[in-house]
Amino acid sequence: MLEEVNFKIVVLDLISGRIDKTSPADVKTIANFSKPLTDYLSSINFKVLVVGHGIGGAAVTYAMEMNPDKIEKAIFVQAVMPKDGETPGLYINGQLATLAAQDVLNYNFNDKGVATSISINTTVAPWYLFNRSPREDKILGMALLTDSPYAILNEVMHLTPGNYGSIKRFYITTYMDRYFPASVQKQIYTNNPPKAKFILKNGDHSPFFSEAPYLFNHLRSLANSQW
Structure with missing residues (x-):
């Protein structure tokens, strides 16, 4: 939708995201997790809007610290949004x-008994991740589902x-998010108040499926506004 109104979109796969084949268990730091984003920002000579979803908010936060001259605005879509001295988790x-x-999910441990990644139970994943999404998008979402790194959630950010x-x-x-409920999201943005907050009343954990037109409107408004 954004490309249809002449926005240039760059979709980056974070480390272990799926296209990148690194095991989530091997992602030890936020710097490593965020490398595709910080590498991209380092390669350009203009400012962009950066959008992060879920634990991707940790990568956006890290990039804001490392590449502030390349980011016009940071948009967190039901994402973690830590302050200085806090962990993403x-x-x-x-x-x-x-x-x-x-x-609903499982922690995966290394041979020392330390949790290294998280995997969601695929039998219940549609109910928690795609409960408001169209059927065809649920199928796509399930096909793309992968484990998530855990260590990055407990790293203190500076x-x-x-x-x-x-x-x-x-x-x-x-x-309508059943995975990270609205009450959890409220804790996040109340603890670290943003410039503005927008609501997707019928959005599930995957609003790019369940509320695509409304998410598009918010993103277009933020891109075009002088906020």
Whole structure:
């Protein structure tokens, strides 16, 4: 949709994202996880809007600190959004533990008993991730589903006012997300207030499927506005 109205879109696969074949268990740091994003930002000579979803908010946050001169605005779509001295998992680790206790997801451990990645139970994944999404998008989403790195959620982030703090942040929250519920999202954006917050009332954990036209409107508005 954005390309149809003449926006240039660059979709980056973060380390272990799926196209990149690194095992999520081998992703030890946020710097490593974020490398495709920071490499791209280092390669350009203009500013862009950066959008992150879920734990991808950690990569956006890291890039804001490392490449502040390349980011016009940062948009967090029901994403983690830590402050200086916090971990990305501060407000979602409790939810992940609850989901694990309900057999919705599993922690994967190394031979030392340390959790290294998370995998979601595919039998219930559609109910938690795509509950408001069209059937064909559920099928696509399930085909693309992969494990997530865990170590990055517990890394303390070091952010400065001059870099991270110089970029305007915006948050898009979804009310029908069963994986990261609206209550968890509220903790995130209340703890670290953005410039503005936008709501997708019928959005599930995958609003790019369930609320695509409305998400498009918010992104286009942010790209065109003087916020």
